[in-house]
Amino acid sequence: MKFEELKGLIEEKVRDLGAEVSGKEPNVIEVKVPREKVVEAAMRLRDMGFDHVKAVTAVDYPNERFEVVYVSSSYSNLDLAYFLVNLRTDLPYDDPRMPSLLEVWPSVLYQEHEEHDLMGIVFEGHPRMGERLLLPENYEGIPPLRKEFKVKTEGINA
Amino acid sequence: MVCALDGSMWVGNLEKAARKAAAWLVNKTPIRSLREWGIAFSLWPVHFTTACCGAEFGASAAPKFDTERFGFLPFIASRQCNVLFIEGTLSKKMAEAAIWVYEQMPDPKFVIAMGACGIDGGIFWNSYNVVRPKDILPVHVYIPGCPPRPEAVAQAIIMLQRKIREGELVTYEV
Amino acid sequence: MAVERTIRHIKALATGAKYMLGGHRLTLMYPDDVQEFPDGYRGMIEYDWNTCIKCGLCAMVCPADAMKMYVSKEESEEGKRPVRRPGINYTRCIFCGFCVDICPTNSLKFTKVHDVAFYTFEEQIFPPEKFREGVPKPQYDKKPRRVRAILDERRGIRYEPVE
Amino acid sequence: MSLEERELEVLIGPQHPASGHMRLVAKIDGDVVVELRPNIGYVHRSVEKLAEVKKYLQIIPLVERPSLADTTANNLTYVMAVEKLLGIEPPPRAQYLRTLLAEINRIHSHFYGMGIHGVMIGSSTAYMWCFGDREPLIELAQELTGARLTYSYIVPGGVRRDLPQGFEDKVEKVMRYLENRMPDYFDLYFNNPVTRARLEGVGVLSREDAIRLGVAGPNLRASGVPYDVRKVEPYAAYPELDFEVVTEEAGDAFARVMVRVREIQESIKIIRQVLKKIPDGPILNEKYMKMIPPNLRKQVEETGRIKFPGVFANLRVPAGEAIARVEGGRGEVIFHIVSDGKMSPYRMRMVTPSFRNVILFEHLTRGVRVADIPAIYGSLDYFPPEADR
Numbered sequence: 001m002k003f004e005e006l007k008g009l010i011e012e013k014v015r016d017l018g019a020e021v022s023g024k025e026p027n028v029i030e031v032k033v034p035r036e037k038v039v040e041a042a043m044r045l046r047d048m049g050f051d052h053v054k055a056v057t058a059v060d061y062p063n064e065r066f067e068v069v070y071v072s073s074s075y076s077n078l079d080l081a082y083f084l085v086n087l088r089t090d091l092p093y094d095d096p097r098m099p100s101l102l103e104v105w106p107s108v109l110y111q112e113h114e115e116h117d118l119m120g121i122v123f124e125g126h127p128r129m130g131e132r133l134l135l136p137e138n139y140e141g142i143p144p145l146r147k148e149f150k151v152k153t154e155g156i157n158a
Numbered sequence: 159m160v161c162a163l164d165g166s167m168w169v170g171n172l173e174k175a176a177r178k179a180a181a182w183l184v185n186k187t188p189i190r191s192l193r194e195w196g197i198a199f200s201l202w203p204v205h206f207t208t209a210c211c212g213a214e215f216g217a218s219a220a221p222k223f224d225t226e227r228f229g230f231l232p233f234i235a236s237r238q239c240n241v242l243f244i245e246g247t248l249s250k251k252m253a254e255a256a257i258w259v260y261e262q263m264p265d266p267k268f269v270i271a272m273g274a275c276g277i278d279g280g281i282f283w284n285s286y287n288v289v290r291p292k293d294i295l296p297v298h299v300y301i302p303g304c305p306p307r308p309e310a311v312a313q314a315i316i317m318l319q320r321k322i323r324e325g326e327l328v329t330y331e332v
Numbered sequence: 333m334a335v336e337r338t339i340r341h342i343k344a345l346a347t348g349a350k351y352m353l354g355g356h357r358l359t360l361m362y363p364d365d366v367q368e369f370p371d372g373y374r375g376m377i378e379y380d381w382n383t384c385i386k387c388g389l390c391a392m393v394c395p396a397d398a399m400k401m402y403v404s405k406e407e408s409e410e411g412k413r414p415v416r417r418p419g420i421n422y423t424r425c426i427f428c429g430f431c432v433d434i435c436p437t438n439s440l441k442f443t444k445v446h447d448v449a450f451y452t453f454e455e456q457i458f459p460p461e462k463f464r465e466g467v468p469k470p471q472y473d474k475k476p477r478r479v480r481a482i483l484d485e486r487r488g489i490r491y492e493p494v495e
Numbered sequence: 496m497s498l499e500e501r502e503l504e505v506l507i508g509p510q511h512p513a514s515g516h517m518r519l520v521a522k523i524d525g526d527v528v529v530e531l532r533p534n535i536g537y538v539h540r541s542v543e544k545l546a547e548v549k550k551y552l553q554i555i556p557l558v559e560r561p562s563l564a565d566t567t568a569n570n571l572t573y574v575m576a577v578e579k580l581l582g583i584e585p586p587p588r589a590q591y592l593r594t595l596l597a598e599i600n601r602i603h604s605h606f607y608g609m610g611i612h613g614v615m616i617g618s619s620t621a622y623m624w625c626f627g628d629r630e631p632l633i634e635l636a637q638e639l640t641g642a643r644l645t646y647s648y649i650v651p652g653g654v655r656r657d658l659p660q661g662f663e664d665k666v667e668k669v670m671r672y673l674e675n676r677m678p679d680y681f682d683l684y685f686n687n688p689v690t691r692a693r694l695e696g697v698g699v700l701s702r703e704d705a706i707r708l709g710v711a712g713p714n715l716r717a718s719g720v721p722y723d724v725r726k727v728e729p730y731a732a733y734p735e736l737d738f739e740v741v742t743e744e745a746g747d748a749f750a751r752v753m754v755r756v757r758e759i760q761e762s763i764k765i766i767r768q769v770l771k772k773i774p775d776g777p778i779l780n781e782k783y784m785k786m787i788p789p790n791l792r793k794q795v796e797e798t799g800r801i802k803f804p805g806v807f808a809n810l811r812v813p814a815g816e817a818i819a820r821v822e823g824g825r826g827e828v829i830f831h832i833v834s835d836g837k838m839s840p841y842r843m844r845m846v847t848p849s850f851r852n853v854i855l856f857e858h859l860t861r862g863v864r865v866a867d868i869p870a871i872y873g874s875l876d877y878f879p880p881e882a883d884r
Binding site for chain 4: 336337340341343344346347350351358369370371372373374389392393394395396398427428429430433435436438441444481483484485486487488489
Binding site: 221222223224227274277278279280281283284292296297299300301302303304306307309310312313314316317321 | 358359360361367395396397421423425426450452453456489
C-alpha cells in the first residue's frame, strides 16, 4: 500500500471526529484527536487493522499541555506493518486525565501504567491506576519524568 | 553485683570461660591458618542478581573462566552462602532486598561490589532510583568496569582470599 | 514412542560422554594464564602528560562524568586562572573509550589492562598527577603466562602462548 | 473450605535461583497458579530521565546498559533515530558493519537466553554449553569493537572501527564451529526427552493472543506471526541480503526455543553474505570525516579506527520527532525521540522487547502448575534490566 493512499483512507475514517491527519514520509502517519474522541478514533484504527500498540509516549510541555502518543501498527496485516500510525492527544496541564485505551488495545496495559507511574497521567478505566510499577512502593513526590523534576548534574570540572 | 551464691552466675561464668577458651584456641596459629584457608577456598556467593552485571557474572561461572576453580560456587539459598555479590546497580527497591539477603547470611560474610554502578552508580550516578552499596553494606572489594571482565571477577575473588588469609577480615571474639 | 524416547535418551548420554572423553576444554586458566587482548581493546586508560593540550574535550564527551578537569597543583600559580588537566575516576568509568577517540592529540590511550579490583573506594580516583603514572597493575602471585585466544573450527577457542 | 480460603500467595524473588531481579507474586491453589502478577522495577534506573540531561553522543552507552546481552540493537535503534533527525546516512560499508555486529550479537544473545533457560529448567549442561559457545562470538565482537559486551560501536554517521585484518577467516571458523556443534545440541538438549517433557505444550500462546497483546520478537514468531522488522522495514544492509523469517506454529515454550535456534542458523547465513558482499569505502559519513583534523585523518586510514571530530562532544540535533525500530535478538526495539534543537533530547522514549513481553507472565501462567513457571519464564528470554530500563 502507498503512503498517500493509506493517509487518505485514514483521513476519511476519522474526519468526523475532528481529527487532524498529517504524515511524515516515508511511513509515519500522525492522527491528532481531542481527548473525548480518542477511544472512538482508536477503535476505528483497530478495525482498519492496526491491531497493537508499540509505544505509549507522554511528553510534558510545562504549564502548557501534556501530549500522549500511541504508536500503533499491525501484526496481522503485513502490508500495514510497514506503517506506524501515531494517535496523539493533548491534555491540559492541570488536569492530565484521559480515557484508557485498554479496551481497544490490550497491549497498552503496561505502557499506560508506566506513563501513569513516571509521568503522572491518569488513564480512566485502567484497572491499575494509583499503583506503582517501576518506582518503589513508598515513592512520594513529583512524577520523575516531568520537567519540574530536576536531576543533579555536574560540570566538566572536578 | 550478683550474689556469689546465685547458681546462675556460676553457669554464666562457666559458659563465658568456655567461649573464651574456644576463641583463644581458634585464634592460635595452626588452627587459625587452617580456618582461614578453609574460608578462603569456600567462598560461596549467593545467587542474587541485582542488575545487568549478572550477565558477566554468569560468564565468569561458565566454561571459559570457570571461577569454581577458586572454590567459588554460586549457590541459591542465602543461609548457606558467605559472599554477597552486588552485580551492578542497586535500585532503591532492590537495596531493601539486598539488606535482607545480607542479614540472612551467616558470619563471616563478605561483600564484593561489581561494576561501576555497584561502586558509585557508574553512568547512572545521578539517577533518582540508585543506591550506592557502600552506603548500606560493608564492601570489601570493588571491581571497576562496566561490565567488568570475568577475569576481573576472578581477580577480586583472589584479592578477597588474600585478605582473608592475611587474617584481617575474620575475627572471633567472645 | 517409547522406543524412540529410549533412543533419544541414549543419544543424549552418548553426546555427553563424547565430550567428557573428548577433551573439549575451553577454560582459560586465569591467573596462571592471562589472555592478551587484540589491538584496540578498550581497557584502562593511559595519559600522556606532555602532549595534552588541556582542551577538555574528553571531559565534555564523557557519558558517566568520570573524566573530569582537575586543577593541576604543580602548574597553577596563585592569582592566575588555574591550569586544569584531565583525571579519571574509575568508580564511574564505563570504558566506552569516547575520551580516547575524541582526544585530538592522542594523549589518552587504551591499554590492555582490565582485570583489576580495589580494596577501597578512594584509590580508584586518579587525579592528573596519579593518572600520568600509568594504569594500576593487577597483582599476580606468580608471573603469568601470556596467551592469545585462537578461534578454532573444531574446538571453538584454544590458547597459544605469546612469545 | 471455599476456594478463596484455599488460595495462597507466594512471593518468588527478587532473590531466586533463576536470573533474578524481579518478583513474581503468584496466587496458587494447590500447585496450580490462579493468578500471577510480575512485580517489576527492581532494576529501574531511569534511562529516559537521564537522557534528558545527557548529550546525544553520551546517550549511546546509556541506552546500551539496560540490555547487556543484546547491546547492538539498542545502540543501532537509537543512532538510527538520531540520524533521521540529523538527516545523514551512513556510507554503505558502515551499513554492512552494523549488520555484521548486529548478527553476531543476535547469536550470542540467543545463546544467553537459551543458557539461562537451561538453568531454569534444571539443565546445567545446557547453561555450560550455551555460555561456552557464546565465548567465540564475544571474542569476535571484541576484536571488532574492543569490548566484550558493551560495544558502543555505532555512532551517528557510521561506525567506530573498520574490519581488523584477517577477520573474515576468524568469522568463518566460528561459523563452521557453530554449525558442527548444532547436531550435538539437538542430541543433548533439544531432542532430549526430559527437555521435551518440560517444554512441549507448556505456556501456549495462540496467534490471536500474540497479536492482541502486542508481543515482540521470537515470542511472536513462535506463535506463527511472520513479523520481523528486518523484512517489514529493512534497515542497515538487510535490503540487500537474503534470509528468511523464522516462524513456528505451536506457540509453546519449545517453539519459542526452536525459533531462536533456527534464527541462529539464519544469522550464520546472513553473516556469510555480509562478509562476501561488503563494499570498500569509508566507514563514517563524509560530513564528519571532513571535520577530523588532517593529521588524525591519516591515522584513521592507517589504523581503521575513527577519531571523533570535536563536534561530536556537543552534537546539536535539529528540532523534530523521529521513531526508529530495529529487530534485536529479543525482539523489536523502539526509540521515539522528541528533539527541541538543543544538545539533549527533549524526551526520549525507549520501548524494549522485554517490556512489551512482561504482559505474557500474566497471560501464560494462568492455570499452569508452579513447576512450569520457570519453564515459561525462561522461554520468554526475559531480561529484567531491559524491561525496567
